Amino acid sequence: MIPFLDLKKINERFDQGFKADFAAFLERGQLILGDAVRDFERAFADYCGVKYCIGVGNGLEALHLILQAYKTLGQLKDGDQIVVSSNTYIATILAIKQAGLSPLLIESNIDSYNFDLDQLSQVKGQNIRGIMPVHLYGQLAPMDAINRLAKKMNWLVIEDAAQGHGATNLAGLKAGNLGDAAGFSFYPTKNLGALGDAGAVTTNDTDLAQAVRSLRNYGTTSKYINEWPGFNSRLDEIQASFLLQKLTLLDQDNARRRAIAQRYLTEIKSDKIFLQEQRCTTDHVYHLFVVRVANRPEFEAYLTENEIGYLIHYPVAPHRQNALSDLGDLSFPVTERIHDQVISIPLSPVMTDDQVGLVIEILNRY
Ligand SMILES: *Cc1c(COP(=O)(O)O)cnc(C)c1O
DSSP states (O other): OBOSOOHHHHHHTTHHHHHHHHHHHHHHOOOBSOHHHHHHHHHHHHHHTOSEEEEESOHHHHHHHHHHHHHHTTSOOTTOEEEEESSSOHHHHHHHHHTTOEEEEEOBOTTTSSBOHHHHHTOOOSSEEEEEOBOGGGBOOOHHHHHHHHHHHTOEEEEEOTTOTTOBOTTSOBTTSSSSEEEEEOOTTSSSOOSSOOEEEEESOHHHHHHHHHHTBTTEEETTEESSOOOBOOOBHHHHHHHHHHHTTHHHHHHHHHHHHHHHHHHOOOTTSBOOOOOOSTTBOOSOEEEEOSOHHHHHHHHHHTTBOOBOSOSSOGGGSGGGGGGOSOOOHHHHHHHHHEEEEOOOTTOOHHHHHHHHHHHHTO
């Protein structure tokens, strides 16, 4: 059996360090917003190449707090529209709605799984004030085109970097440093994952950083002084210390993910399995390795029979979810086709070469 993702094996590599961290944590007795959060924030800001990192409770709240912070700063207001890809995890869209803003969905491109750039350049809306590109599956969104358009239109650019830790463009800039602000998730399955829920905001904007830092902790500016009606979304001290350790292996893990992806791309040869054209450069950190098949139920049965783990990211498009029925009766045929056909095969930094070879062998027999 090849599991889709062996989280136990991923975290076992840090066993000794985690135990030492926990002992030190008990000893220190700082349980909330202590040295570990501060140290991780510094380390992750440096890693991303930005001035500020603010640790928060999870990825959804990272995105939500960025939008709320722009509202407190007067840069966004209720009902403003935020452009977002129709092919994303629902959290991106929920963050926009929860901030009292209006998501404006754009159709996807079948080759990139990201924005259809023609449709994006023609987008029309009365109150568009921002765009939230998603580095879906670990591949950077087309940020040059997005930033050019955003500059022309005077939009804020907020990256959903929950799947893109460490993805780096040709100029050497990393996810988290490619827009005005970015939200990260450290959910356990992400490329940089905590041992529970965690997230962060990165930005170079001093005012925004200050507003997010305040809003994550009840809108306080100093103890028991509340400037804004804030939230409780603090990064856990113990998770911050675990993340600080795991950050040291992120680049190595991403390189291993790319090496596995490269093998899949060159060695999987089946008329029935469609692989995107991919360059395997540093702009992709292969959070997921996604293929498309015409008959997914049949392929799922084949994988199950051959004991290959898989997941579907995602089976139902956001605009087709009951939770988002208030978006109206939207139709995005390309996005719907993507959601009908995609399937993610095992890829993680702890897979052995033999396991990768076996996945390839079994897929080539399909
Ligand atoms: C995981 C994820 C989120 C949400 O992160 P949580 O930590 O689970 O709240 C948001 N957007 C995308 C694209 C994600 O993959």
